[in-house]
Amino acid sequence: MTGSVDFRGVEQAYDTVAEAYADHFPDTSAEHSLDLAMVDAFAAAVIAAGDPRILDAGCGAGRLSRYLTGRGCLVEGVDLSPGMIARARRESPELAFSVASLTDLPFPGGTFPGVMLWYSIIHTPPAGQDRIFAEAARVLRPGGHLLVGFQHGRGSRDVGEIYRGMGYDVDLRRYNYTADEVAGRAGTAGLREVARMVRQARPEERDGQSSMLFRAPA
Template sequence: MRRAYDVVAEDYAARLPDNRSEAAIDLAMVDAFAAAVDEGAILDAGCGAGRMSRYLLRRGCDVEGVDLSPGMVAMARRDTPGVRFTVGSLADLPYPDGSFAGVLLWYSIIHTAPAGQDRIFAEAARVLRPGGHLLVGFQAGTGTKDVSAAYSRYGHDVELERHLFTADEVAARLEAVRVRELTRLVRRAEGPEHDDQAIVLGRRSAQTR
């Protein structure tokens, strides 16, 4: 996955410079998340080239990003001056416990197989302070899809799979790390999308134990 996104990073940043690919109703969920995080920093976990970090910045949020791909982080730093972006794994986030008031996992769980999902959510919950909010966006469904062709058409030879999950699966994983689901959005595919889309908003328990 790191190699694939390093290879495509520059084209990815050029083709997705902003939020034109997000549906208005999806961004409304991000707005609700940003409003819920009334003070404190937000971690854009799996930030890619930084388009969601920039969206949150425009809404007055204090945000920083982390991504596994050095190439993507380079694009985020280039296009989002003044924001801290770090190279790191979602399975081993380079931050102390309780560092953030909010964590955004915007389509950043989709390349990790089911066996690795629990670790990602455990890390997201670990760096989230008690009472903090977590927002997860992903393609809804079941199974695995080969998405290499989406990049090969632009001249990139990469191998990349995408995993689909149901909203119930994600909500259960949140519950397992003491993040209670507050609301969810599940909608049908629109335009060029091939799958249904889902977004789950949760809040970490205010109790430390």
């Protein structure tokens, strides 16, 4: 497992833009139907195993938490940004949300039948990825499922420019990964790939998108 990563800049950036981000993405209407098909398959796999509890790790303002709840799951969300968690609690007071880092999840091992990292690995450089997947695998119960969504490709982008253009003084970098890279990280954490979806970018997207489903050993 590689060294620690300083996430203070990411936390500050999302605290700054939390309200604007949540207003712009209030639900899953921005998701492609193929993306949501993977979320639906994940939810169905967790429910079919007999325990519908899911950890939405990096939940933001909770839009996917609400979507999964609507699919019959019992969802708990964590996010690094207190601003995002505050908005999630206002939007969905019936759900449990707390502030936590993906690299230090506040749960005992084997707690959840399902864990979702929906575009929440994207602000972590390669040096921090193994720790994220190790934590996700740790809190998964045997036979549990992990869903990961991310921008597909290589290199990184300064996405802070989008928010600076809206008048917010933030620095925020996004890292792209290939599906094979993510599969390798998950495999190192002891997880087996079940399915992957890789699609080309839509006109409004800069990069292609991927989502991958993994399973922990039974």
